[in-house]
Amino acid sequence: MNIIDLTDSADSGNELKQQRLSIISGEGRSSSPTTVPHSETLVECPVCAQFMTIEELQGSHIDRCLRGETKTIKPSMASKRQPTTGNISTFFSPRKRRKQEEKVQEDDDSSYQLQPTSMAQKQRIPNLDTMITTNKLKEKLISYNLPTGGTRQQLEARIREYINLYNANLDSLNPVDQRVLIGRLNKWDSLMNQRSTQNHSHSEGEDEEKSDETLKKSTKELKDWRIKYNSTYAELIKKARNSMKTSKEKTSDDPANNGTNK
Incomplete structure (x- = not known):
């Protein structure tokens, strides 16, 4: 050894x-x-x-x-x-x-799960340019196979939500097909429309209630005002009538007016 x-x-x-x-x-x-x-x-x-x-x-x-x-x-x-x-x-x-x-x-x-090559090669969608015209905005929606109905505000909200879904799908370890993304966007869009309709109806109901309350309040205030100052109005009317009566009497007693009348 x-x-x-x-x-x-x-x-x-x-x-x-x-x-x-x-x-x-x-x-x-x-x-x-x-x-x-x-x-x-x-x-x-x-x-x-x-x-x-x-x-x-x-x-x-x-x-x-x-x-x-x-x-x-x-x-x-x-x-x-x-x-x-x-x-x-x-x-x-x-x-x-x-x-x-x-x-x-x-x-x-390399223990983390890699995405498919087709997903890794796709580019992220940039954020929406708010200065874009409505026609250009609709063209973008059409290019992504998205609906173009609704107001300008709804169009912007729709494409922003799709951009968020698309970019998040690129970062996901389990990406889904674009049809799935569009389906999720349609559900989101439908939910937003329902909320908008409910809010609009609720707003109209509130406006009608407020209008009725305002009218009732104005009528009551006018009635209270008349009751409160009724005596004052009556006194003013009485004074005005007496003043007119006195003025007529002075006019009839004036000699100049009498000579003219003769």
Whole structure:
């Protein structure tokens, strides 16, 4: 049994605990070649989990690694590695194992569900330009196979809702066909029309009630006003009549008027 001992040297100012890494090879056979890997084979450092050649590992790297002078591998990658057991099979990790680890990393990065190529190639619809004319707006609706009936406000609301549905469908992991989007838009449009009709009817009913209440209130106020100032009106009328009567009497008693009459 051959044992290779690698012992780190004490760093100045810091006392490091002596660590020994024993690389134990299998029982040698006189007739069989040695089991030590080829010098170009990449092996894994048992301390920092980095891959390198055997010469580099057995040279100065292991001493520097034990003193903490080398960079350790990222925790995310180190956590995926199997723990070392101290035998030669884990000390000298083959390239196949590294490829398997890289494949695991790629699988983790691509774990989310990808959309179909046809959906990924579609472009998003830009937001509606409010300065567009009504005719241009209807042309856009026709190009999307959408209805063009209703007021300008309804047309804008309809195409905005369709743009939201379309762009959200592009971002969805389970996109649906355009016919499904149009069906959803028609349901939304029907619901909006029902609400608009209900609000309009409710508004008309409120207007009629308010009109009746206003008329009743005005009539009552006018009646109260007449009752409150009835005596004042009667007094004013009486004074006006007396004034007219006095004026006539003065006119009839005036000598100038009498001479003229003669």
